[in-house]
Amino acid sequence: FATPDDGSNPRMQMYLWSNPNSGSCTNSLNVNAPVAIAGLKSIAIASYNPASAFNITADVVLAQDGVGTSSDGCTAFTNAAAIAGKIALIDRGTCNYFIKTQFAQDAGAIGVIIANNVAGSTPPGMSGTPTQTITIPTVSVTQTVGTSMKTELNNAVTVNATLVICPVPNQLDGSFDNGIVAHEYGHGVSNRLTGG
DSSP states (O other), X not given: XXXXXXXXXXXXXXXXXXXXXXXXXXXXXXXEEOGGGOEEEOOEEBTTOXXXXXXXXXXXXXXXXXXXXXXXXXXXXSOHHHHTTSEEEEEOOXXXXXXXXXXXXXXXXXXXXXXXXXXXXXXXXXXXXOSSOOOSOEEXXXXXXXXXXXXXXXXXXXXXXXXXXXXXXXXXXXXXXHHHHHHHHHHHHHHHHTTO
């Protein structure tokens, strides 16, 4: 709280603080099984993910949307019963990422992995404004990681993964803590009482 001499405007400035819970959390996708493709995978996080934290372990199921052999999730899933309670694996396609997440959520998925459809070492970033409330997390992986999971699934091998998403935002705003606001305002009052 800056308190200049009487007649000048004082200023209380709040700050963003590191979230003490975010330091112990790392966003990650770990493939648990099968052994042939097991391990931590590089991921990108959807900008429209819910703010809550997630720690999900479940089988991965390839989404089917009924358009030929497509699994790009741009229409309602035809294998919703298989997707329910699982992590949906969806190909990157022509529609927006959040549309894929909405269809996965509607089918009962508890998480979404979107596999890139172009080669590269970096998973694609995902943004957009969903038309419904999103309650499940979405991550993307490279084409190589997506292909390895799809190959196992197409060979009737169970793919199991753990998806950890940290709480968002990772900073806390002091403006929303009335203890901080009252404390700083107290400095302003006491400084004026003692003549600046």
